[in-house]
Amino acid sequence: MADLKPIVEMKGVKKSFPGVQALSGVDFRLFEGEIHAIMGQNGAGKSTLIKILTGVYKADGGSIVYCGSQCRFRTPLEAQKKGISTVYQEVNLCPNLSVAENIFIGREPRRFGMIDWNKINSESEKLLKRLNVSIDVTKLLSSYSVAIQQMVAIARVLCISSRVLILDEPTSSLDEQEVNELFEVLNKLKSEGMAILFVTHFLDQVYRITDRITVFRNGTFVGEYLTKDLPRVELIFKMVGKDISAMSAMPQKCLENVSDNKAADSLLEIKGMKKQGSMNEFSLDVQKGEVLGFAGLLGSGRTETARLIFGIDKPDQGECLVKNELKNISSPSDAIELGLAFCPEDRKTEGIIDELSVRENIILALQGSLGIMKYLPRKKQDKIADEYIKALGIKTADAECEVRTLSGGNQQKVLLARWLATKPSLLILDEPTRGIDVGAKFEIQEFVMSHCKEGMSIIFISSELEEVIRVSSRVAVFRDRQKISELSGNDLKEEKIMHTIAGGQ
Amino acid sequence: MAGYNLRNIMGKISKGFSSASRSGLLWPLIFLGLILLVNAVINPGFFDIEIKDGRLSGSLIDIMNRSSYIILLAIGMTFVVATAGIDISVGAVVAISAAISAYLIGGTLVVENGVQQYVSFMPMPVAIIAALLIATALGMWNGLLISRMGLQPIIATLILMVAGRGIAQLITSGQIITIYYKPFFFIGGGYLFGIPFSIYIVAAVLAVVMFLKKRTALGLFIQSVGINKTATRFAGINSSNIILWVYAFSGFCAGIVGLLVCSNNKSADGNNAGYNMELDAILAVVLGGTSLAGGKFYIMGSVIGGLIIQSLTTTIFSIKEIKPEANLVVKAVIVFVVCLIQSESFRKKVAGVIFLREKKSL
Numbered sequence: 072m073a074d075l076k077p078i079v080e081m082k083g084v085k086k087s088f089p090g091v092q093a094l095s096g097v098d099f100r101l102f103e104g105e106i107h108a109i110m111g112q113n114g115a116g117k118s119t120l121i122k123i124l125t126g127v128y129k130a131d132g133g134s135i136v137y138c139g140s141q142c143r144f145r146t147p148l149e150a151q152k153k154g155i156s157t158v159y160q161e162v163n164l165c166p167n168l169s170v171a172e173n174i175f176i177g178r179e180p181r182r183f184g185m186i187d188w189n190k191i192n193s194e195s196e197k198l199l200k201r202l203n204v205s206i207d208v209t210k211l212l213s214s215y216s217v218a219i220q221q222m223v224a225i226a227r228v229l230c231i232s233s234r235v236l237i238l239d240e241p242t243s244s245l246d247e248q249e250v251n252e253l254f255e256v257l258n259k260l261k262s263e264g265m266a267i268l269f270v271t272h273f274l275d276q277v278y279r280i281t282d283r284i285t286v287f288r289n290g291t292f293v294g295e296y297l298t299k300d301l302p303r304v305e306l307i308f309k310m311v312g313k314d315i316s317a318m319s320a321m322p323q324k325c326l327e328n329v330s331d332n333k334a335a336d337s338l339l340e341i342k343g344m345k346k347q348g349s350m351n352e353f354s355l356d357v358q359k360g361e362v363l364g365f366a367g368l369l370g371s372g373r374t375e376t377a378r379l380i381f382g383i384d385k386p387d388q389g390e391c392l393v394k395n396e397l398k399n400i401s402s403p404s405d406a407i408e409l410g411l412a413f414c415p416e417d418r419k420t421e422g423i424i425d426e427l428s429v430r431e432n433i434i435l436a437l438q439g440s441l442g443i444m445k446y447l448p449r450k451k452q453d454k455i456a457d458e459y460i461k462a463l464g465i466k467t468a469d470a471e472c473e474v475r476t477l478s479g480g481n482q483q484k485v486l487l488a489r490w491l492a493t494k495p496s497l498l499i500l501d502e503p504t505r506g507i508d509v510g511a512k513f514e515i516q517e518f519v520m521s522h523c524k525e526g527m528s529i530i531f532i533s534s535e536l537e538e539v540i541r542v543s544s545r546v547a548v549f550r551d552r553q554k555i556s557e558l559s560g561n562d563l564k565e566e567k568i569m570h571t572i573a574g575g576q
Numbered sequence: 577m578a579g580y581n582l583r584n585i586m587g588k589i590s591k592g593f594s595s596a597s598r599s600g601l602l603w604p605l606i607f608l609g610l611i612l613l614v615n616a617v618i619n620p621g622f623f624d625i626e627i628k629d630g631r632l633s634g635s636l637i638d639i640m641n642r643s644s645y646i647i648l649l650a651i652g653m654t655f656v657v658a659t660a661g662i663d664i665s666v667g668a669v670v671a672i673s674a675a676i677s678a679y680l681i682g683g684t685l686v687v688e689n690g691v692q693q694y695v696s697f698m699p700m701p702v703a704i705i706a707a708l709l710i711a712t713a714l715g716m717w718n719g720l721l722i723s724r725m726g727l728q729p730i731i732a733t734l735i736l737m738v739a740g741r742g743i744a745q746l747i748t749s750g751q752i753i754t755i756y757y758k759p760f761f762f763i764g765g766g767y768l769f770g771i772p773f774s775i776y777i778v779a780a781v782l783a784v785v786m787f788l789k790k791r792t793a794l795g796l797f798i799q800s801v802g803i804n805k806t807a808t809r810f811a812g813i814n815s816s817n818i819i820l821w822v823y824a825f826s827g828f829c830a831g832i833v834g835l836l837v838c839s840n841n842k843s844a845d846g847n848n849a850g851y852n853m854e855l856d857a858i859l860a861v862v863l864g865g866t867s868l869a870g871g872k873f874y875i876m877g878s879v880i881g882g883l884i885i886q887s888l889t890t891t892i893f894s895i896k897e898i899k900p901e902a903n904l905v906v907k908a909v910i911v912f913v914v915c916l917i918q919s920e921s922f923r924k925k926v927a928g929v930i931f932l933r934e935k936k937s938l
Contacts, residue, residue, distance in 0.1 A: 439811050
C-alpha cells in the first residue's frame with residue numbers, strides 16, 4: 072500500500088475557535104480501497120478535521136491535496152460535487168419528508184421538467200435494498216426508528232457517485248444486527264475502490280473493519296498506524312496519553328449500599344405500569360444508593376420505561392411509590408420535585424438547548440424547579456456553572472460559550488451537570504456514553520459509581536452490555552416492549568444477558 | 577491635554593459601540609440615527625423641542641408619541657416571537673379592545689343648559705379593566721389553541737385575526753361609536769408634566785417587562801422554549817404554560833393599544849382600528865434583531881424598531897418630493913434595505929465581493 076498515492080492528503084492543518092485551539096497542525100492521509108479510522112478522545116479534533124475536509128469549516132492553515140491537486144472546499148456542496156460524501160453523527164435529514172424524498176432531495180430526477188416520482192421511489196427502494204433495508208419509502212422519515220433513519224442517511228450519500236465516504240459515528244444508534252449489515256455494505260464499497268473514513272468510539276468495530284488508524288490527541292497528530300500492527304491497549308494508551316494501568320483500575324461497583332431491608336430503603340417502586348403501544352405491564356424497584364441497569368436492544372422498551380417513570384409519557388395504568396409513598400407523576404416537573412432526574416438518549420433534540428450558554432444550560436433544571444420568580448442571582452449561577460465545569464472536566468473556553476460549540480461528550484457532561492445541580496435522589500441515564508470516547512466513558516462510569524456511593528440511586532440504560540454489567544448491581548432485561556427478567560449477583564454476565572435477550576432463558 | 581481627552585472620549589465611544597454590538601442593538605441604533613439625521617438635514621428645526629402651553633412639542637416628541645402603538649404591540653410580540661411563534665391577531669384585538677371600551681363608556685352627548693355633561697354608560701375604570709381583561713383572555717385563547725391543541729401559531733392567530741374584526745363590529749353594532757366623555761381622552765391624548773401620557777404608559781410597560789427579563793427566570797425560560805421546546809419540557813419547565821402566558825401578554829398589550837386608539841380617535845371603528853398594526857409590530861421586532869426562528873430576544877431592540885418605523889413614516893410624509901401614492905413603496909424599499917444590511921450573511925457576501933474586486937485590481 073505504501074506505493075499508492077493517497078486520494079486525500081492533509082498536512083499541518085490548523086484550526087482555532089474562540090478560546091480553543093481545536094487543531095494545531097495535524098496530518099492525515101486517506102487511500103482508495105481502504106477503511107480508515109480516526110481515533111481520539113472528545114475534543115481531540117476528529118469532528119473538526121472532518122468538517123474542514125468537507126468544507127464546513129475553513130482551515131486557518133495547512134494544505135489539503137485531493138486527487139493529486141491542491142484544493143480547499145468552501146462549502147459542503149462543493150466537496151460533495153467533487154466526490155466527498157459525509158454522513159454525520161447526528162442524522163441530518165428532514166423528518167417531515169418521505170424516505171424517498173430525503174434520499175433524492177436537491178437532485179430529483181426529472182421527466183419533461185417534472186419530478187419523476189416513480190423513479191425516485193423505485194430508486195430509493197433499490198438503494199435501501201443494497202443496505203438490506205426494505206421499507207415503504209413513501210412514508211414519512213419520522214415514522215421510522217433512528218436506526219432506519221441512519222440507513223437512509225447512508226443511502227442518500229451512497230447514490231451520489233462518491234470517491235470518499237466519511238462516516239461520523241454511523242453505528243452509535245444501530246444494534247448489532249444493523250451494524251453487521253452496515254459493515255457488509257462498507258466492505259463492498261471498499262472493494263469497489265472507495266476510500267472510507269470511519270469515526271467511531273467502538274474499539275471492537277475499529278478492529279473488525281478498518282485497515283488503518285490515525286490517532287489524535289488534544290488537537291495534535293499522534294501517529295498513523297496499520298490496524299493490524301497496533302494492539303488495542305496501545306491504541307488506548309496513545310489516545311489517552313497516560314499509562315493504561317491507571318485506567319484499568321476500574322471503578323468498583325458499590326454493592327455495600329444495597330441492604331437486605333428492601334422496604335426501608337426503597338426509593339422508587341413501580342407496580343403494574345403499562346402504556347398501550349409503548350410498554351407492556353411492568354414492575355420494578357430501585358433502592359437507595361443502587362445502580363439498576365437496563366439492558367436490551369434498541370426499541371426493546373428501555374427508553375419507554377424511563378419516559379413513563381419520568382412523567383414524559385402518561386401511563387394507562389400503574390402505581391408509582393416514591394420512598395414508600397404513593398405519588399402521581401404526570402409531568403417531568405412533578406418527577407423533578409420528587410427528586411428524579413432524566414438524561415435523555417437523544418441529547419440534541421431532547422437534552423441541550425443549543426443556542427444557550429453552558430451556564431444557562433446547567434442551571435436550567437434547577438431554575439425550573441425554583442420557578443420563575445426565584446431567579447438565581449447571576450453570581451450564584453456563575454458559581455454553580457464553574458463548579459460543575461471543574462468537577463466534570465467540561466472542556467469549554469468559559470461558561471458563556473454557546474453549548475452547541477462544545478463537542479458531543481462535553482455536551483453530555485453539561486447535561487449531567489444540569490441534573491446534578493438539582494441534587495436528585497434518582498438519576499436516570501439513557502445511553503450516557505453513546506457517541507463519546509473511551510476516556511470520557513470511563514469518567515462517566517466512574518462518576519456513576521462515586522455518586523451512588525454517596526447515596527444517589529441511578530438507572531443506567533446502555534446498549535453496551537459490558538458497561539451495564541460493570542456499573543450495575545442489578546440489571547433489568549427488556550425485549551419487545553416488555554421487561555422480561557431481572558438479573559443480579561452471579562447471573563450478571565454478558566452471556567447470560569444475551570441469552571435472556573435472545574429468549575433462551 | 578486635548579489629545580488625551582479626545583482619546584478618552586474615543587475610548588468611551590468604542591466601548592459603548594462594542595457593548596451595543598454585543599447586545600444586538602448596534603444596527604437598529606445606527607438606522608434610527610441615520611433616519612433622524614436625514615430628517616435633520618431636510619428640516620433644520622427637526623431636533624428642536626419647545627414648550628407650548630406647558631407641553632413639550634417638537635418632531636421628536638411627536639414621533640415618540642405616535643410610535644407608542646407599535647412599540648407596545650412589539651413588546652408583546654417580542655416574547656411571542658422568542659418562543660418561535662407569531663401573533664397576527666393583535667390588530668383585531670386592538671379593534672375589539674377599542675370597541676369594548678367605547679361601548680362601555682357610551683356614545684351619548686348630553687348637553688344641559690348649553691354645557692356638556694360628562695356622562696358615561698359605565699364608570700371609566702370598569703370600561704378600562706373590562707377591555708384589558710377581554711383582550712388578555714383573547715390572547716389566552718390563542719395560547720390555548722397553540723400550546724394545548726397544537727395548532728400552528730400563524731393559523732391559530734389567523735382565526736382570531738379574521739373573527740376579531742367581526743366581533744368588534746358586532747360590539748359596535750356595525751357603527752362607529754363616537755365618545756364624548758372627556759376624561760377618557762386623557763389616556764391617548766393627554767399630557768402629564770408636559771409629556772404625552774402614552775409615553776408614560778409605554779415606559780411603565782417597558783419597565784415591568786425589563787424587570788421580568790432581568791430579575792426573573794422568565795427570559796431564560798422563554799428563550800429555552802423558543803430554541804428547544806422538548807428539551808425544555810424534559811428539564812422540568814412547563815413549556816405549554818409559558819407559551820400560553822406569552823400570548824396572553826401579547827393580547828394584554830393589544831388591549832392597551834386599543835384603549836389608546838379609542839381615546840385618541842375619540843371613537844371606535846371596528847373596521848379600521850388597529851388595521852395592519854400586527855405587521856408593523858412584527859416588523860419592529862425583526863428590525864430590533866429578534867429572529868423569527870425564536871430564541872434570543874431583544875426588548876430594547878423592538879422598541880428601537882418601533883421608533884424606526886414611525887420615524888420612517890414621518891420622514892416620508894415630510895419629504896415633499898415623494899408623492900403620497902408612492903409612500904408605501906418607498907417605505908417598503910427602505911425596510912428591505914435595512915433588513916438586508918442587518919443580515920450577517922448578506923454583509924459577509926458583500927464584503928466578500930468587495931474584497932475579491934480589490935484582489936483582482938491588484
